[in-house]
Amino acid sequence: MNRTCAAWVIDLLDVQPSDKMVEIGFGPGVGIQLLTSSASAGNVAGVDPSKEMVAQATTRNKQAIASGRVDLRRGSVTSLPFADNTFDKALAINSMQVWPDAVAGLREMRRVIKPGGKVALGFTAYSGQPNTGLTDTLTAAGFAKAHVLERDKSFCALAIKP
């Protein structure tokens, strides 16, 4: 259901073939699959706390996992299992609204993004996330140049790690 929003958000991130990407709250793994096509020579990681979602996403991305291009972990945005400054770009689609603490989660995303790297938070109309306050939330988490774009009834907050 969120494929169109995920494709738009990935487009906004201007993914380069060799980018290292991470998706938080990947759900059934559709975004991971789209990212693998965009970062065709790069690597894609993902973190989601749900055993069912990890199982579905693993099935959907079986070949890319087997070839070592995709690394899916069960975990939470509150403590990402990656070193500082690892990723060129990070995203979450319809996920931030269910995190226990959005600013703390975004700070953790900032930690694993390289300086100059981008974050994108996409939301569909039925996400439950209000389209207000997102730039303040990103700024509170230490991101710069936060702004929100809208398309149809979806919206995406983008920012950069200074």
Ligand SMILES: C[S@@+](CC[C@H](N)C(=O)[O-])C[C@H]1O[C@@H](n2cnc3c(N)ncnc32)[C@H](O)[C@@H]1O
């Ligand atoms: C509404 S689903 C969206 C799934 C997928 N991104 C999509 O667009 O289809 C929200 C996802 O966020 C995940 N999630 C919930 N709490 C989380 C947390 N603390 N850290 C990371 N992901 C979380 C859920 O397990 C779920 O897969």
